[in-house]
Amino acid sequence: xxxxxxxxxxxxxxxxxxxxxxxxxxxxxxxxxxxxxxxxxxxxxxxxxxxxxxxxxxxxxxxxxxxxxxxxxxxxxxxxxxxxxxxxxxxxxxxxxxxxxxxxxxxxxxxxxxxxxxxxxxxxxxxxxxxxxxxxxxxxxxxxxxxxxxxxxxxxxxxxxxxxxxxxxxxxxxxxxxxxxxxxxxxxxxxxxxxxxxxxxxxxxxxxxxxxxxxxxxx
Numbered sequence: 001x002x003x004x005x006x007x008x009x010x011x012x013x014x015x016x017x018x019x020x021x022x023x024x025x026x027x028x029x030x031x032x033x034x035x036x037x038x039x040x041x042x043x044x045x046x047x048x049x050x051x052x053x054x055x056x057x058x059x060x061x062x063x064x065x066x067x068x069x070x071x072x073x074x075x076x077x078x079x080x081x082x083x084x085x086x087x088x089x090x091x092x093x094x095x096x097x098x099x100x101x102x103x104x105x106x107x108x109x110x111x112x113x114x115x116x117x118x119x120x121x122x123x124x125x126x127x128x129x130x131x132x133x134x135x136x137x138x139x140x141x142x143x144x145x146x147x148x149x150x151x152x153x154x155x156x157x158x159x160x161x162x163x164x165x166x167x168x169x170x171x172x173x174x175x176x177x178x179x180x181x182x183x184x185x186x187x188x189x190x191x192x193x194x195x196x197x198x199x200x201x202x203x204x205x206x207x208x209x210x211x212x213x214x215x216x217x218x219x
Contacts, residue, residue: 053078069093089121094130097121102136105146119147126158131167134158138170142183152183159183163195171199172207179214189214 037045073095076084088096104110104118125133138158143150156177162170174185175195181187193214200207 070095072096073099092124092128094125094128094133097125098130098133098136101125101133101147105136105140115147122147126161129165131162131165131170134162134165135167135170135173138162138173156183156185163198166202168199168202168204171195171202172204172210175199175207175210179210189218 034045034049038049073085073088073093076088076096077099085096085100089100098121101118101121104114107114110118122133122137126137135158137148138155138161140146140148141151141155141158148154156174159170159174159177163174164170172195175192175198177183177185178188178195179192193211196207196211196214200211
């Protein structure tokens, strides 16, 4: 696994957008990209940099040792130390596993062996109930496929699991699918509203727009 991960990191494919993270989700964006956006006055990029710095500080004072997997991962990301990231993957850190799988999947030059390793990492994180891993698997099943064959029914099921695990993107996409009857979901305004309300409460910035559209169409 070390060889596979190091190869992916060396390719420099650090942005997760190709594996389902939309422009709304800054959590996995490279520090350099966030810094550039913050320098242009992007308040959300500034907030994300502050959040990462706090997590990194938490890890540095030893609090991450108590089980804060995200703080450990963010600390390694902030350091730019690929060996630390690799060690977290090997140790079963779900954030590191999902990140590694995603950058492998986003690499158009990834080999079948690397893709198989990425699937193993995502599925291990998903088995542990990690919402972002479930969400990325859901998005990949919608195609164009990078790691999984297109399967809309699986995409819906995995998206619901991601939503139930607390992933705000999973909540939002599940709401959208019920709102419009997408990915084999029945059109159901009640379920759409339920998931979009949860996504909004979890911090999703697009959920309110969809809720407004639902309210306008039902009036």
